[in-house]
Amino acid sequence: MNATTAFWSSEADLGGKVPFQISLACDETVDISQLRFSSVEIAFSDDRPDCVLKGSENSNGDAEPFIDLGLVGEDEVARSTSALLWGRGKRVVLNGQLQSDQEGEIGVSPHNIVSHMTSDRIDQTRLCTQHMVPPFVVTTAKPVVLVYPKRNYDSNPRACFCCRVSLSPYNIGTKLKGSFVPRPIDVKLDTTSEIGYVGEQVPVVIKIRNDDGRKVYLRLSVFLPPGDEEQGQ
Amino acid sequence: MSVKDEADHTDLTAKYEDQETTPLLQDISLGYLEPLSTIEKTIHIKALYPGTKLIDLSLQASLDEDVEIGRVEEINHTVELAIEDPFEISSSVMYRHSSRASGQDGIEGWASVMSLLSVSGRGMEVSSIDIEPKACSRAG
Numbered sequence: 001m002n003a004t005t006a007f008w009s010s011e012a013d014l015g016g017k018v019p020f021q022i023s024l025a026c027d028e029t030v031d032i033s034q035l036r037f038s039s040v041e042i043a044f045s046d047d048r049p050d051c052v053l054k055g056s057e058n059s060n061g062d063a064e065p066f067i068d069l070g071l072v073g074e075d076e077v078a079r080s081t082s083a084l085l086w087g088r089g090k091r092v093v094l095n096g097q098l099q100s101d102q103e104g105e106i107g108v109s110p111h112n113i114v115s116h117m118t119s120d121r122i123d124q125t126r127l128c129t130q131h132m133v134p135p136f137v138v139t140t141a142k143p144v145v146l147v148y149p150k151r152n153y154d155s156n157p158r159a160c161f162c163c164r165v166s167l168s169p170y171n172i173g174t175k176l177k178g179s180f181v182p183r184p185i186d187v188k189l190d191t192t193s194e195i196g197y198v199g200e201q202v203p204v205v206i207k208i209r210n211d212d213g214r215k216v217y218l219r220l221s222v223f224l225p226p227g228d229e230e231q232g233q
Numbered sequence: 234m235s236v237k238d239e240a241d242h243t244d245l246t247a248k249y250e251d252q253e254t255t256p257l258l259q260d261i262s263l264g265y266l267e268p269l270s271t272i273e274k275t276i277h278i279k280a281l282y283p284g285t286k287l288i289d290l291s292l293q294a295s296l297d298e299d300v301e302i303g304r305v306e307e308i309n310h311t312v313e314l315a316i317e318d319p320f321e322i323s324s325s326v327m328y329r330h331s332s333r334a335s336g337q338d339g340i341e342g343w344a345s346v347m348s349l350l351s352v353s354g355r356g357m358e359v360s361s362i363d364i365e366p367k368a369c370s371r372a373g
Contacts, residue, residue, distance in 0.1 A: 196315070208292065
């Protein structure tokens with residue numbers, strides 16, 4: 001399976017949302033159409049929780065070609081979709097958005113694609129796993145890690161079989177990082193005043209305009225420096 | 234000279250609402266300003282002497298009332314304020330002597346005093362003028 005990640009923009013304002021896409025495509029030379037994946041886990045390089053997309057256990061057919069994850073990483077609520085099944089050459093695009101109130105870079109990558117198989121499909125699963133290593137093509141120097149739990153289904157035919165495909169988070173060659181950068185606050189200040197006389201209260205009108213797209217809190221300080229001594233000081 | 238010493242030499246006083254102080258009005262909270270909106274605030278400056286006065290304004294804009302959170306932008310602006318004397322007065326005196334004697338003590342004379350009162354800058358309504366003669370000792 002080829003995994004690619006792309007951000008729509010490489011930089012975003014603090015607090016802004018950055019759309020990204022993760023594309024999970026099955027190689028055309030491989031048939032994993034019978035391998036039902038239970039979830040796709042998406043990890044982030046900061047400390048936000050993984051985004052988990054759970055596939056339906058009941059529906060059949062290929063996965064939806066486009067899946068909207070919404071704003072990801074803000075909660076640990078799993079998203080759900082129809083079956084996570086890939087036919088030959090099929091591609092699933094996960095659309096999501098990232099948001100951050102802190103400066104820095106955030107990497108996003110598909111972390112795990114997990115398959116839980118019940119024992120009545122073990123024969124199919126075994127068939128699939130024989131082909132699994134070559135088809136799971138990941139553009140990284142590191143090999144794909146396949147984690148096989150203890151195969152105890154011979155003694156307990158109803159036991160659960162778990163196949164976890166790790167895509168080595170943050171080491172995938174296709175991983176991209178989005179940067180959240182602060183944007184200057186766009187506030188204009190202008191003043192008007194007129195000639196004043198000694199001893200009178202001279203008004204100075206301060207006009208402040210918020211040209212920013214965000215609500216801005218304002219504090220004003222006024223400093224009266226010493227005057228020109230030649231003029232009476 | 235320290236900043237405080239320099240500041241102590243200002244003849245200016247700033248007033249915002251009920252706060253009146255010199256030389257620094259610090260951290261006046263103007264509250265939140267919605268996007269694409271404008272506010273106008275007025276401060277009043279009083280000067281004891283004429284001249285060109287400089288007033289430094291510092292506006293802090295932040296995304297949160299707590300400046301420790303997020304970015305804080307500081308916008309500095311200097312206002313140049315012209316302060317003038319309200320009047321300029323120039324006077325001249327013209328003496329006229331009487332040809333007749335004013336008695337044993339000397340001669341009698343008159344003096345015409347002409348004062349020119351001018352207003353620079355904006356117009357001004359003068360409500361009254363007081364003329365106060367002052368006695369001076371006689372020479373000799």
